[in-house]
Amino acid sequence: MRYANTDPELMDLIRRFVAPDRRYMRLGGSGLRLSGPERDSFVRELVRDAGEITAAELGILLEGGWRERRTACWLVAVAGRTEFRTRIGELLLASGGPYQGSPCIALATFGTGADADLLCAYLDRYLPRTELVWDQGVVLSTLLHLDAVLGAERAAPYLADGGPWQQWAAATTNVIRDPREYQQVVAQLCAFADECAELFAAS
Template sequence: MMMPNDDIELLALTRRYVMPGRPYLKFQGWNLRHLADADLLEFGGSFRKTSQEIEDEGLTRLLAADWRAKITASWMIAMSSRDWFGGLLKHLLWGGQEGRAALGHVFALTSFGRTQDLQCLRDYARRGVELNEWGVSHDWAIAGWKYHQARRIAGSQEAALFKTPGDAWLDSLPSPPEIDLIEFLCGFVERCGLRFVRDGSVVEPLEFFLALSGRARRGAEAWGIVPDEDARQELDRRFLSYPGVADELRAAAPLAVAADSDFRTVLYGLNPAVGEGRWVVSNSRRGIKYEALSDLDSAVELMGEWSHL
């Protein structure tokens, strides 16, 4: 597991999608259910927007991080109906190391509602029984399975594919209280979510996830990650205070992630949905100069050059 301060790209994603408003707190149980309808719709609209902005690569990186990032990523996957993440979510559940993040993975699979996703929930619940490792996420899995079972038309071809003779043990289990919660949460996603349209640059989530191991980037000799959030926020404000910063770049909401020792050369992550690049490097030793860049390698190279000015 990687923590935000271990990696530049992960920190940029965490500052943009996980830390503002701490959405993960709403996704662990009944918290969303207790919101007033107006507040629920306001949150749903805001979260739909961020779920559309983030790219598959960013979601995959968040799924390699701590539980806060994982739950947030799973819910963004559910809100944008990215069912091509089903294989990676199954891989994470089968790893058995997810803890409370498993709630997000289970719900995302439930929200997809495909036969293969629901069979994954069934198998996950069975595995919990066989290994005597039952937890809240297994209750959610049973609730999701039963919720979709009730929605299927008995005797239809779809229902026949969904249920097998070996599933009788599931019918014998009482419906957990979470079934009402799952029904509400699925309704919330249907009401507020929007399916993400993939572009030509397709990332295969599981393959990309497996390739992430050991690839953390913290900086270089003359510069590195800014570990303190208060310091990062001050760098955000400082950059936006410069009158020469273009409006288009301001709209991309630069968020500081790394700097040299005296905070004169700073690396900021940008919102890629705005189209102004992904990174911006600024230097304030003699006035202010900055350059927006599309890839991290170029930004790292420029950080090295400007840190020695």
């Protein structure tokens, strides 16, 4: 992991891509509430930066903290850079704490069975860990979204009565009580990412 306070290269990338207008916060969901010129500007700048950032710079951001990773995963999603799938899957599976579910937006927008496999690998590892309240709810909601896109039922075993999700949720203080409801938020985030991706492709 790289740390901005000791890494001038990472700090420069944070100044350019992560920190402006607290982008990393808006990419967490608050950007969905933007409207009018403010929204247009946010989308335009995100699309611009998705085109300007290099693969090497994305790799550096993915080695940073959750803010840097969240931003990098959105830039990857907007630009459709599926070559980062394996690295993003590795980061998701390694986790290391809350707010590490940022890879979900990239995997959701890639939208293939391979992406669902990575989400399932996370759930297989972390749903049994009832002492950890990390991103299990976000990941399961993203898997539900991919199921809807792909016409699959990969999430069903996790949601079965008495199954892994119920056991984990009953033992934790997780804020996502029903991943089916949060699936709607995932769908909204993906729709926003898809809108940006269309503008990126047309630019």
